[in-house]
Amino acid sequence: MRLVLIGPQGSGKGTQAKIISKKLKIPHISTGDLLRNLRGELKQKVDRYVNRGELIPDELMIEILKDRISKPDCKKGFLLDGFPRNLRQAKELNKLVEIDKVFEISIPDEEAIRRISGRRNCENCGEIYNINTSPKPKQDGICDKCGGRLYQREDDNEKAVKKRLEIYHKETEPVLKYYNTIKINGKQDIEKVTDDILKELDV
Ligand SMILES: [Zn+2]
Numbered sequence: 641m642r643l644v645l646i647g648p649q650g651s652g653k654g655t656q657a658k659i660i661s662k663k664l665k666i667p668h669i670s671t672g673d674l675l676r677n678l679r680g681e682l683k684q685k686v687d688r689y690v691n692r693g694e695l696i697p698d699e700l701m702i703e704i705l706k707d708r709i710s711k712p713d714c715k716k717g718f719l720l721d722g723f724p725r726n727l728r729q730a731k732e733l734n735k736l737v738e739i740d741k742v743f744e745i746s747i748p749d750e751e752a753i754r755r756i757s758g759r760r761n762c763e764n765c766g767e768i769y770n771i772n773t774s775p776k777p778k779q780d781g782i783c784d785k786c787g788g789r790l791y792q793r794e795d796d797n798e799k800a801v802k803k804r805l806e807i808y809h810k811e812t813e814p815v816l817k818y819y820n821t822i823k824i825n826g827k828q829d830i831e832k833v834t835d836d837i838l839k840e841l842d843v
Contacts, residue, residue, distance in 0.1 A: 641666055641717035641841070642737060644724070646815060647745030648808045649801065650752035651826040652833060656745060657721035659834050664843065667713050671701070671722035674708060682707065701725075702732045709737060726811040730818050742819040743837055745826040749805050759796045764788025 641664055647653035654670065661668035675696070678686055682704055689696050705723060708714070717740075724730035733739065747755075758772025762783035769777045769790060777783065781790050794800065824836050 642740045643717070643719045643841075644739055644742040644819070645719060645721050645745065646742065646812060646821070647826060648747065648749075648752050648812075649804055650755040651745040651747045652830060653745045653826075654721060655830060656833055656837065657719055659830075660837055661719040663834075663838065664717070664719070664841070666717040666719055668719050668721060669705075669708055669714075669723070671725070674704060678704065698726070698728050698732065701729060702736075705733070706736055724815055727814045727818055730815045739819070741840065742816075742821045743840070744816050744821050744823050745833065746823050747826040749802075751827055752805060753798055753801050756796050756801045757792075757798045760790040760792055762786065762788040763791050 645653050645657050657668050657670065675686060685700055686696055709718060724733050754772050758770040760769045760771060765783060765786045765788055767783055767785050769775055777790060783790060822840050824833055826833060
């Protein structure tokens, strides 16, 4: 079972990837984790770009992914989260391995913006709240757990979210057309989204 999960930030894609991979007992391969856990030569290559504040080129991402999916735990399948990010990566992936199913967790831009721009972090203990969804802090701007001040990460402000959504529409949406993508309504409850994905997998 080789699966790909695609969706914009705020769609709940990461949460679903964790749940689904656990249910199917296949590794959850997220681009973020993959980059954080690198060692040796590949890590050195990646660091060169990261240290310069540059994007990691597609060829290198493909090399990293190829290395990861050749590991024994991927024999029975895997779930990719955050890859492929653009059409070029999708085409290269296609040369490496056949993907069984591709899901898009779809939410309207306004909903993604609402969810992400509502995030607040405690500057003291790191607890995360959401003033637009849940969990809401009991008192405005104050952490329930430790009384610390809540702040909004720069990445989470509306302007930053809009910029990332723009990139998603431009770069990632062509990937959805490239595959025979199954669209899942990401506005539903987490459990319902999981059910809709599992239904498509006959498990
Ligand atoms: Zn706190």
